[in-house]
Amino acid sequence: MERERLIFHIDVNSAFLSWESVDRLKKDPTALDLRTIPSAVGGDASKRHGIVLAKSTPAKRYGVTTGEPLAQALKKCPHLMVVPSHFEIYVASSRRLLKLLEEYTPDIEKFSIDEAFLDMTETIHLFGEPLAVADGIRRRVREELGFTVNVGISSNKLLAKMASDFEKPDRTHTLFPAEVPEKMWPLPIRELFLVGGAAQKKLESLGLHTIGELAHSDPELLALHLGGKYARLIHDYANGLDSEPVAERTAMNKGYGNRITLSRDVSDMEEARHVLLSLAETVGARLRADHVLCNQVCVELRDWRFHSSSHQGALHFATDSTSVIYEEACRLLEEFWDRTPVRLIGIRTGKISDHGFVQMSLFETEQDRKRLEMEKAVDAIRSRFGTDSVKRASFLAKDSLVDHAASKHKHLGNQKGDPHETDTDL
DNA sequence: TCTTCCATCACGT
């Protein structure tokens, strides 16, 4: 008997590209607005980081899609203007948006860097009719922040999210349960949240092509092919059912990781260890910044044939130390890497615990203490100057395979998920 | 036999 709720889902249109453009215009009001020309935010193809992270509407008209290789995008659209990404800008922009949204309700869930859910049930009466309030939010974001958002309105998170995806940009849509048959059921199955490529294939092999067909399908049959839990979930979703509360993401991360695609394949252990050090340093810094410890380390590889593998090990004690993580990662790598040339190396930590205050432990040697102090100092310098202000001596010696692995993503702090936008976001 | 661990897959941004 839960009461009817009122949920808004806010989704930034072409987030990275919009934010990039807003920032350029702020610095130089005469600058070209990237949103008005075929453009994209992308990686560096020469370092094998070449994919489209976000695209402008004009670029979309050329068939450029998010996630595709830059070379492919340039074939479709030779004049595509590609600009590099600046995560600090996106984090700041995201924060400004959240701040504005907080004026409407304290019950906010930041879903990703460019999406948020608002539970407006208790506060809507302060502002007016839902549609008018949503339009007001859009207008304020446009005028005060310089970019546009879509707002989806419904009585649960799933439907609000589906609604914000409808027509873009700068639009408000409702998708209340009564509207589901008309607005959601005709959509291809792939557009349902949590139905990806693999599920799509299975569902289509069962003759299910639209969300409506899924909604009316036999749950038992679904469970047989998709697994019980997942089958129930998407069957409920297809019927517009979702009772998840809007919850502030206050919970601890379950893990912290860092991985990088190298500018060239690596088959030498020495080189691989340098990469691991760089990765361990980032991960360790993030653990320390969040005052958490990990008890598990996992090394991931992707070889030159794109085959992925991983190997994990438990620590004997919880740690946030770069060196401990690094040493364990090296041990694991030795243990399972057959020296097949790899194009990607990663470290993931797990078994996170909250014991923030570093245990100045019983067995800690003087060397350990010094090392910890040094790591703290490195963190401090990095947080002041960012990026590569400090490098380890061992890292300076080699020519760098990774360019900025050590500084990447550290600013994301506590956030869940990664800030890249999707194809649906335009 | 019941739980936990491990590696992999799938999905989202």
Place this chain on the structure above:
DNA sequence: CTAACGACGTGATGGAAGA
């Protein structure tokens, strides 16, 4: 021109290992 593309975090799953 047979492929091909990033960097994350989370949850499910099925088989192996362990108690």
